[in-house]
Amino acid sequence: MNWETLKLDIMDTGVSVLTFNRPDTMNSVNDQFCFDVQAVCKVISENDAVKVIVITGAGKGWSSGGDISMLASIEDPISAKATYDAAGELVKAIYELKKPVIAALNGVVAGASIAACLACDLIIASEKARMGFTFMQLAFCPDSGTSHFLIQKVGYHKALELLWFGKILNAEEAEKLGLLNKVVPHEECLPEAIRWAEKLAQQPLMTVGLDKKLLREAAKNNFYQQTELEAMYQVLAWSSDDFKEGCEAFAEKRRPVFKNR
Structure with missing residues (x-):
């Protein structure tokens, strides 16, 4: 099943793989992407054949966050609010899924997409994965729920360090901070996430x-x-x-x- 910015593969095991599919932009988030994620989450919720969801990204990244060209083209506060609300709804759609959700973090995740990643229940990361808290480079605050997840994961002081200094964490650093579950060789990232998902699908x-x-x-x-x-x-x-x-x-x-x- 394909959307403009996503692919959904439903397996016989009850596992479904959702792929962010804008590889030319490192799977950055635009309006269509927000719409597609909400639509696919509705499909997933209503399909009894889907028991566990794995989310990964096409190409070299999981998602680089907001599409810079889209953000730069916003002309007024009302449009800006609508844009950031849409990104928040994307994260809510993932967070509100009642079924288990595993992120297969195959590369870079940055900006608002960190919230989408942390909204998942489990996170398997490639050794090449990076978490970029890069809001400050654009004079931006965290959005889409990033601050909510971040302070729960690492506490107030470490959260401010990550945000104020625009930290880019490698996979091992992110694991030590409790931001993900497991780091694996790059080629094993998606297969390991699917193995976890298949094991979960056999649980009550x-x-x-x-x-x-x-x-x-x-x-x-x-x-x-x-x-x-x-x-x-x-x-x-x-x-x-x-x-x-x-x-x-x-x-x-x-x-x-x-x-x-």
Whole structure:
């Protein structure tokens, strides 16, 4: 399935690979790109054959952020607000996916696209990947949710260091800061992300989804609120057919076959 700026490949395993497909511009973000990402996320959400999503980029980069030619052509504050709102909606579309999302970070990610990357649930990075916090070079603030994700990942002081000095992190540095999960040889980036996705697709996906909700709520809940939420979600998990299958498989010393219900 193809859009003007994207490709979507749906595999028999339940894994889908979404490719940002503007390689001539390092997959930079323009209005059409924002529209296409929102449209494809809607398709993904409504397609039961899609269990896990992997997002990668065509060419040498994952996404370089906002298309500079588009940003430079903005003529008034109203148009500027509409442009940045559209980028925010792109990130929201990825963040709001209830299914697991894995970024296969095959190269450079910079600017607003860092937010799109950090909105994913897991991040596998090529050894050639770079994270560019390059807003300051354009006298820009972080946008599209970058500051939200960044302060949760690295804290206030390190976040300001990255932003104020326009840091460009290599993959190993980003991993040490907790900005991604794993660094692999370049040629293994997408295959490893797909392996993780295929493994996830075999898990009880109802529980996977509940875990995703729990950890997001944990960032704002206190201990008492979070334990109450855990108890409620655990009752939901306990009520599922997959829990019964897990118990039976454990007793019978076999691998469980989950049906996601």
